Amino acid sequence: MLDKKSFLILALVFMLSGMGLASQSYASELERFDIPLNSPSFYEDWQEPTSLYGKPLEVAKAKLVTGIYEGQPVIALRLIMSAGWHSYWYFPGAAGIAPRFEWGASPYFSVGEPLFLPPKRFKEPGGPTYGYDGDTVIFIPLTFKGAFENRDETAFSLSLTLTLGLCKDICIPASFTFSEHITLKDIRNSLDQKWVSNALTALPKPSNDELFVKEISFFENNLQVAIAGENLTRPDVFIAGRDGDFFDEPEIVSKSSTLWIFSVPAVPVDGDFSGRVLEFVVQDTSGAVFQTRRVQSKKSVNE
Structure with a gap:
């Protein structure tokens, strides 16, 4: 059985060991975030x-x-x-x-x-x-x-x-x-x-010829979004609207190195997206862009 002096020495050893582990963990966190x-x-x-x-x-x-x-x-x-x-x-x-x-x-x-x-x-x-x-x-x-x-x-x-x-x-x-x-x-x-x-550098930049929303239309509860650019690899699109608007996950309709067309199941809070301006963030391997675009009311997006 430990006497009081031995107990205090043992407790101090454990405390110092713990501080060392905490310092190592904190240093790892700093390195992980490049600080x-x-x-x-x-x-x-x-x-x-x-x-x-x-x-x-x-x-x-x-x-x-x-x-x-x-x-x-x-x-x-x-x-x-x-x-x-x-x-x-x-x-x-x-x-x-x-x-x-x-x-x-x-x-x-x-x-x-x-x-x-x-x-x-x-x-x-x-x-x-x-x-x-x-x-x-x-x-x-x-x-x-x-x-x-x-x-x-x-x-x-x-x-x-x-x-x-x-x-x-x-x-x-x-x-x-x-x-x-x-x-x-x-x-x-x-x-x-x-x-x-x-x-x-990770902020979306203004859309440009290398990556942009070419056209968008709304028909039968689907937004059809055409993403155009140069050497497109795997673009993804995020849409922001009014509070209460619903946008499901984009589905690929067709794709090429210069044009991807997505169908996005969508429900507008006010009954119709036609004529409304939506905000888009489009991301590909080359980076991300920001753009606003007015929704057209027609069945399909043409190249």
């Missing part, structure tokens, strides 16, 4: 979400990082979810909870529309949903007002409440709360700029 081990920002300011009942949820973590995008300040909201959990795109699909952003009022800047990475498709009993798992990021551009653009060292307050759905077997409404005091100098000299710049 330098000496990046101080990774170790600070991560937030865990809370449920609507105020209880912490240990299934995700998020933080705000800053950088420059096309010459303007940008906030990157980085979200990491545990294995098996996912969140949603701004158009969540058949079910789910789209992210909602509530910003604190500021006399210094205005907030642009969030920029989302191309989503993934998740199969659900009621139909496909669209979102993200693992490690993802949402970008929010900032526009500073008037003379404040030249006040690099003046601190300003940045506050945000993000509400979103975190889902596995069930979907849990959750929220993150952020409150930061930063300066324009901090943003322009961000230690995270390299990571932000790399992540920004």
Whole structure:
């Protein structure tokens, strides 16, 4: 039987061993997400979400990082979810909870529309949903007002409440709360700029001759979508409409190196898609593009 002194020594050995294992695990996580081990920002300011009942949820973590995008300040909201959990795109699909952003009022800047990475498709009993798992990021551009653009060292307050759905077997409404005091100098000299710049390359670009939605029509509860481009390999299409619109998984009608035609079973919330403008994210091995297109009312899409 151990005496008190021996017991304390043994407990200390186990505690130090555990710290070593935890450090190794954390270092592996840093390497997995290509964040330098000496990046101080990774170790600070991560937030865990809370449920609507105020209880912490240990299934995700998020933080705000800053950088420059096309010459303007940008906030990157980085979200990491545990294995098996996912969140949603701004158009969540058949079910789910789209992210909602509530910003604190500021006399210094205005907030642009969030920029989302191309989503993934998740199969659900009621139909496909669209979102993200693992490690993802949402970008929010900032526009500073008037003379404040030249006040690099003046601190300003940045506050945000993000509400979103975190889902596995069930979907849990959750929220993150952020409150930061930063300066324009901090943003322009961000230690995270390299990571932000790399992540920004995954954003959908404007459609172009290499990849675009050529035509779309609606007939008998099906959208027919023609995706055109150069050297098409395996394009996929995600459609965003109004709340309540339903888009099933695209089915391939025909394909070639320059044109793929999909049939998408769809139910409009208002009875008809004809004449409406829908938003598209089209992804192929060459990258992803974003486009809006007005729906035609005819039976088929012709090459």
